Amino acid sequence: METILSVRALRKSYGAFEALRGVSLDFHSGEFVVVVGPSGAGKSTLIRCINRMIDPSSGGIEFDGVRLERARGAELRKRRAKIGMIFQHYNLIGRTNVIKNVLHGRLGHMPFIKSLFGLYSMADRLRAVALLEEIGLLEQKYKRADELSGGQMQRVGICRALMQEPRLLLADEPIASLDPRSAETVMNHLKRMTEQRGICCIVNLHQVDFARRYASRIIGVKSGAVVFDGKPEEFTADMARAIYEGGEADPLRGAAGDSVSDGTDYIEAAATPGGEYAAV
Amino acid sequence: MRVPLSPVSHKLRVTATALGVAAVFTGSAFFLKLDAVKFFSRLQNAGGVLRRFMTIDLSVVGAATAEMIGSLAMAVAALCIGFFISLVLAFLAAGNTAPSKPLAAVIKGSAAVVRAVPALVWLLMIVASVGFGNAGGLFGLLFPTCGYLIKAFITSIEDQGTGSVEAMRAVGASRIEIAIKGVLPGAMGQILAWSAMRVEFNVAESVNLGMVGVSGIGAMLMRALGKYQYGAISAIALVMLITMSALEILVNRLRRGIRGGK
Ligand SMILES: Nc1ncnc2c1ncn2[C@@H]1O[C@H](COP(=O)(O)OP(=O)(O)O)[C@@H](O)[C@H]1O
Ligand SMILES: [Mg+2]
Numbered sequence: 209m210e211t212i213l214s215v216r217a218l219r220k221s222y223g224a225f226e227a228l229r230g231v232s233l234d235f236h237s238g239e240f241v242v243v244v245g246p247s248g249a250g251k252s253t254l255i256r257c258i259n260r261m262i263d264p265s266s267g268g269i270e271f272d273g274v275r276l277e278r279a280r281g282a283e284l285r286k287r288r289a290k291i292g293m294i295f296q297h298y299n300l301i302g303r304t305n306v307i308k309n310v311l312h313g314r315l316g317h318m319p320f321i322k323s324l325f326g327l328y329s330m331a332d333r334l335r336a337v338a339l340l341e342e343i344g345l346l347e348q349k350y351k352r353a354d355e356l357s358g359g360q361m362q363r364v365g366i367c368r369a370l371m372q373e374p375r376l377l378l379a380d381e382p383i384a385s386l387d388p389r390s391a392e393t394v395m396n397h398l399k400r401m402t403e404q405r406g407i408c409c410i411v412n413l414h415q416v417d418f419a420r421r422y423a424s425r426i427i428g429v430k431s432g433a434v435v436f437d438g439k440p441e442e443f444t445a446d447m448a449r450a451i452y453e454g455g456e457a458d459p460l461r462g463a464a465g466d467s468v469s470d471g472t473d474y475i476e477a478a479a480t481p482g483g484e485y486a487a488v
Numbered sequence: 489m490r491v492p493l494s495p496v497s498h499k500l501r502v503t504a505t506a507l508g509v510a511a512v513f514t515g516s517a518f519f520l521k522l523d524a525v526k527f528f529s530r531l532q533n534a535g536g537v538l539r540r541f542m543t544i545d546l547s548v549v550g551a552a553t554a555e556m557i558g559s560l561a562m563a564v565a566a567l568c569i570g571f572f573i574s575l576v577l578a579f580l581a582a583g584n585t586a587p588s589k590p591l592a593a594v595i596k597g598s599a600a601v602v603r604a605v606p607a608l609v610w611l612l613m614i615v616a617s618v619g620f621g622n623a624g625g626l627f628g629l630l631f632p633t634c635g636y637l638i639k640a641f642i643t644s645i646e647d648q649g650t651g652s653v654e655a656m657r658a659v660g661a662s663r664i665e666i667a668i669k670g671v672l673p674g675a676m677g678q679i680l681a682w683s684a685m686r687v688e689f690n691v692a693e694s695v696n697l698g699m700v701g702v703s704g705i706g707a708m709l710m711r712a713l714g715k716y717q718y719g720a721i722s723a724i725a726l727v728m729l730i731t732m733s734a735l736e737i738l739v740n741r742l743r744r745g746i747r748g749g750k
Contacts, residue, residue, distance in 0.1 A: 259658060282662075289660030299655035303673040312669060316660020323665055372659055 209236035212375055212408055213258065218267035220253050220432075227253045228264070229432040237375065240399055241410045242419040245429035246452050251412040254429065255378045258410070259291045260284060272375060289316025292369030292407075294379035294398075298361040300368075302354030306345060309353050309364055310336040313371025332371075339367040343397050359390025366398055370405070377402055379411040383418070395422050416448050537718075544726060545719030548712075552705060552727040559704035560731070562697070563690035566626050570633030571683055577634070578641030579667045584650045587663060595638065602635030607693050612700055625697045625704070629690060636686055644678035645671055677746050684742045688735060695728065 213235040220228040227250045235241060243251050256262040258269060260276060269276040271287060279287055292313070300309050311328045318328070328336075340346045343363045348356060353364060362382060369377055382398065383391035399422050402409040413419050419426050419440070426443045428436030428451045436447055492499075577595050579585050586592035602610070607629075614628035648671050656670035672679075698706020705724060712720040 261654065261658060285660040285662060287660075288658060291658075293655070293658035295651065295655060297651050299651035301652050301655075301670055301673050304669075312656065312661070313659055315656070315665050315669065320662060320664065323661075324668065368655075368659070 209238060211235070212237050212272055214268070214270040215254075215258070216268035216270070218254070218257060218269065219265045220250075220257060220262065221265050227432050228257070230267070231429075231432075231434055233427065233434065233437070235376070235408050235410065237408050238403070238406045238424075239408045240402065240422060240424045241408070241427060242423035242425075243410065243412045243427045243429055244414065244416055244419050244448075244451065247414070249429045250432040251429055252380050253432075255380050255410060255412055258376075258378060259288050259293060261293075285316055289372055290374055290376070292372050292374035292377040294362070294365045294369050294377065294382045296381040296384045298358070298365045300353040300361055300364055303352060305350050305352055306356070306364055307333075307336050307340065307349040310339060310367045310371050313368040316372065336367070336371060339370055340364075342401065343367055357390070358386050359393055362386065362390075362394045363397060366394070366401065370401060374407060377407050377409045379409065381412050381414065384414065391418070416443075419443070540718040541722050543719045544722045545717065546723060548708075548720045548723045549727060552708060552724045555698070555703075555705040555708045556727050556731050559694040559698060559706065560691060562622060562625055562629065562704065563687065563694040566629035566633050566694070567683065567687055567690050569626075570630050570637055570686075573630070574634050574637035574641055575679070577638050578645055579663075579671075581638070582642045582645035584646055584648065584653050585663075585667060585671060596642070599635050599638040602631050603639065607632035607689075608696055608700070611693070611697055615697075615700060620703075622703060625694070628697065629693055632693060633686060633690060636689070637682060640682035640686075641675075641679055644675040644682065647678070648674045680746050681743045684739045684746070687739055688732075691732065691735060 211234050215231055215233045215235075218228055218231040219226065231250075231254060243254065245251050253262060257264040258271070258276070260269075260279070264277060267277065272290065274287060276284075276287055301312070308326070311326075311332060314328055314332050315323050322328075337346065337349065340349050343366060345360060345363055345367070348360065353361060356364065365382075379398065383394055386394060395418060398409065398411070411422075420443065421440075423440050426436065426438065426440050427434060428443070428447065430451050435451055436443065577599070580587065581592040581595035581599075583592075610631040611625070611628040614631070615624045618624045618627060652670045652674070653666055656666040661669065694704060695706045695709075698704035698708065699710050700706075705728060709721065709724045709728075712724060
């Protein structure tokens, strides 16, 4: 497996508070990595430092052989164009129709004048249509994005990210605002589509049962440090309990998992808004 | 048992406020030496003056309409230029799109200063420095236009939130692409509604502009006033009234159309 992303001694502090305290990880193509940890552990901070939505305080990020922590301006935009991102609140442009939202994934790849007038190439348009068909939203392609359901919006979000032809896909709590059934649909599409394309996918989740079912690798984060990194089958109930211990939610729910597969065990269901949205 | 609907302290506060307002009004009236007796005795003359105003001099209607169109043109031109200046500055200053916080603070601060100074003062200052004439008038109108629109546009842009901006940043879009593709689709309706509203203010200011000496219907009105041509004054006022009413109806239609199109 080819290493496409290396994070070295990554730190992020807010004043005296350290949100990330020296994280070092390697990611490989084809991996489906799920990052778990209690609210405020630093999951969002980690994922957002990778494509520099947040500037790390120190440390190195090497993506595709390029040092991202030093990139600026047009150079940074060029790198970001190769990293897809999916958000908890989908972040679609509500007034704009579905196919245009998907094509926004090309903005970082085309000259300014063309993007200004929406002159997407025919090849791009065909690819957008193919992606929408694959994810089951072809019928909705001219609907306004704000007319869709949450699950549909997130599927459009996946298409927009894949439209970038990324080598890396970051997803920050992609199913936290969805009902269990939509959550499952979204996770299935995400897993299948990134696997087929050999993309490395890093997903923040707070549902440990989802993590076990979908991940090819689980990373446990607690208080800004990596405390677990291994295969899903090595991620025992004891391990989960240890990670969520001292967190704001009950460590036994979901992690110990008597009803593991129903998808309703939101470990952080009662997460404090301050911790969860601070970085958003 | 009695159950007061609000706490006693609250009632006391309301009473104190009412007394305070009454005291301030009485003080102001004394300060201005308002003399009700003299005022009402003078009112008796009003009848005669009003009668003279009733004879409308239709011969000036044509000229007044031409001047009114000139004033309208200046108002619209100032709005168009001000629209683009304000849009750019608002994107540079809105919390979710600003590239730099100090720059945003400077823009917001300047717009606040421009708004704090009355429009007529701006007109006089600009006209005094660049001279009378249409260019001076246009330039003078730009200040109040931008002061108003920048603040309004910033609100509309900030209403779009950070999510769409974040998504566009993540795909590698540039600032202009973020503004045009990510923020404008949601903000455009409101931005147009604010601009339509500003048309009315601009026409009113543009008429004032004539009164301080720049061309337009305001200048014509001042001349007629100076010569006590009551018939002409009435005709000019009538043209203004009809234009402003028509404009208001048009703007309301436009704003309803924009809202309906959302
Ligand atoms: N902009 C910020 N200013 C101060 N503290 C922040 C900011 N963003 C995040 N934090 C803090 O950093 C910690 C990690 O946050 P985050 O990465 O969002 O956690 P998670 O995604 O795991 O819930 C939290 O304690 C949060 O309060
Ligand atoms: Mg988070």
